Amino acid sequence: MITALLFAQLPDSVQPRPANEHALGEELITGEAELKITDQKIYFPLQIDPWSAVQDLLTPGSYVFDQGLLKTIDSLTIPQHFIKSSFLRVPVEKTFIYGELLVFLPKFEKRVSAWELVIANSLGEPVRRVREKGPPPAVIAWDGRTDRGEPIAIGDIYSFTFNAFDAQGNQTRINCEPQKLNAVVWDEKNEWVAAITADMLFISDGAQLNAEAGARLDEIANIIKEHFKKEAVVYVYSEIEKLANERCRVLETELTRRVVFPPDGFKVAPRFIPGLQPKLSRIEIHIR
Template identity: 25%
Template sequence: MIKKRSSSDSSERGSSRACSALCFILITLSLIFLSYAAASTQEVLDTDTSPRGKESSEGLSEVVIKGEAKDTVKVEKAPYQIEIKLEEIVSPSIEETEALMEGGLEILRQGDLQQFTRLNSKQVIRPSLPSLPEPPLVTFHPRRSNLKIKRWKLTISDEKGSIIRTLQDKGSPPRTIEWDGQDERGKIIKVGTLYSYNFVGIDQDGKPHTTSGKPFQLWALKYDERDSVNIEVANRVLYTSERDEFSEDGKLIMEKAIDCLRQYSRYPFRIEIYTDEDPAVWEKAKALLSNYVSGSLILLPEDLRINVKRKDVRGLTTCFIIQTR
């Protein structure tokens, strides 16, 4: 027996087929959409919550989403290339230097340097110069003798033959006897004055044995007094006959005197010229001293105190007096 299908069964089968076809289409479209989205961008989701204790105003933890674009663009910069030709830089400077060395340009003339004389201070103490004699001024060296000396005596006399100082002791004389340059009254000897000495040794039999020394004199000396340091120079050695220049020996003495003034630069000083002539004759010497001392010590000439006085007991000298008290 053959049963016929009803019309209701046929309609149900048709609707079922239509639903299946629709689902297939939707699934296919979904796959296409997802593959396209994955190809264009990749999103990396970081679902780490914010630190504990930090929540949003609604009480929910914050979620940070980080993304990185795939389609980045890389740019490469070409390295700089600068060409330097040394000959273009060096050659012109060499030419200018050679032109200068040939004497084409005069930097300073001798006349231009005159305005800078005050700056030429020479503010350097020069120990290589011969020192000014200062106490002890004279050292004697008695000759050794086979005689047994009981006592000895050394006498110093001035140019008039007057004994100004006596040094003596018992027993054999020492190898060296130093004299401070003072006479019996404590006054220092004078520059330019001739002095002589005699050494007498008395043996055990009481016989004297006398030795006379060669005369000596000092042209300059430095000595201390109670409230000053003095430098004395004999006028006939310091200046030429016209008194407008220093002599050769005077130049060396003046350089050392300037060094001494630098050592006592904190103290005021004055210069006194002692003469037995009319003071007007010594105006050239005053100008010479003023220019030399002011130029060497960077002082104004009007600030210097230079006086010409009549000869005193110290003789014909030029004296630098540094007032230390």
């Protein structure tokens, strides 16, 4: 009976409630409902890019290839075998051909008992003829010389015909695409020779340099620096004597501005040849 009286005196907040009964005005809601937030968020675009200065510095187009580049942060982003190359300071012209002028890769399905390679100039005159028995080698290289061992005339167009014969004498002829050779570099005994057609440097019938002459003169300067020992002599071939002299003065100015020569280490001489075809007008640089 005492126990019953104690429980009867407990306040309502302490007395246990049924499981399905809730406190003051609370209502339990269960289930799912879709809710779409339509309030637009505030957005402030960044007006200043804090990394723009770094990006401009690391952009390849902004490189200045000089001695100071090795001392800047740019040197960390460039392979060392490129940054240490002196050729990065001046353009390199791809017009010049070094070594073998042309390389042939003959391939035949049938057996070949003999073959012949004929190289002719624009007049159809053979300048080089190679004949061999048996199948041709996998690679045939032409060094740009005639049958007499002389260098070909640059500026001319050359055609190439490859003839193959089987055991019965049947002939198979392959005509290659004609090629014009505008600039060639070769080793001539005790000197190096770089030859380039006049129209690759000068305007037609004039002594003014054309738009592409700058890069080609830079490459000529590179060739001189690479092989120079004692002197460099420039010969200017033309059918007009006055034109040859004017071009000599231009070349002397341009090359001495690009290369530092010792006393008497650089000479320029005109070569006036009456009747010389304009396409065969050329400049030869002999480096000794």
